[in-house]
Amino acid sequence: MKKIIHIDMDAFYASVEQRDFPEMRGKPVVVGGSPHSRGVVCAASYEARKFGVRSAISCYQAYKLCPEAIFTPPRFEVYKLVSKEIRSIFLEYTDLVEPLSLDEAYLDVTVNKLNIPHASTIAKEIRKKIFERTGLTCSAGVAQNKFLAKMASEKNKPNGLYVVLPGEEEKFLDEIPLYSFFGIGKKTYERLSQLGYTKGSELRKAEESFLIGEFGKMGAVFYRMARGLDDRDVIPFRDPKSIGVETTFSHDSGDFSFLILTLETLSKELEERMGRKNKQGKTLTLKTKFEDFTVKQKSISSDSVFYLADNLFQQSSNLLANVWKENTDPFKKIRLLGISVTNFVSETIDQDQPSLFG
8 A cells, every 4th residue: 555645835936925025924925927917827825815816817817806915026946946945855755756846746655765654744744844944834645646645635725734544535535526626627527517426425426437428538537536546656757758837727718818828927837847857849839628628739840949938938829829710610718728848859958048038
């Protein structure tokens, strides 16, 4: 039986800003552009979330929801340094660390460096060390697989710990609404709800064949989810064949300007990820998922390389414009946008090459 921990930093970007700037502590903080700019929210503090501010909405919309919020630009270099410090704490216990982003990771502590028998003890120690060394809080979930650990880390957020004990997996999932299941979005939840499934215990009553008939291969995934089954390993390192970012909107969007703003934010994030992995590639792909769950991908290849945000933004915007022109008869709103780079070259990135986004 595996022992998996999922660590998720609490409102990471915003919490770093509140830590470094005392005047922001206890106040709603929005990391992104100015309230009257074309920017998109990268992160929001818990104080701002109480007003409905979420990542991926426009900064102007965030301002309307919370006029008293403090708007601050992201400092990705600082976030990267803090993330590196946090990761060093993970490595004190295990080398099986799978980062999902700067602010969350899975750890397999089934066999750990300090021979600590209980994963919950390790999770408590990690949370304590993170706070002592960075001044930041995190939430942790402990379970026998990745799916359950991820779900458990949300249970007592922020600054909490939850352990799913062996044999209690289904009991843990019973009353959790399906819209909170990792991997089930708003539209999928609406379809499940129409079928009479709104929480874990109800979904468990569905036959696997029925779910596959309704949702295709994802139906088999939902069947396993309801039973807390997940056999994925924690993979500490992957030589990526692609690097990408994507976001699913809280509401399907038919606003082209908003979609362009989203691509601007995604481009900045993708540059940061590629810089962290020291990668550059010759093919850029735009992924668009529509309200009916159909997916369209468009790519562009070049003799030069993609990795700078300004170029990623310009080229992905052109691809989106082509998708937009074809989006007729009938017009479909968009629920997800993503961009990725593939076809990597072996040369390292010239870090001195300027970016228009700084």
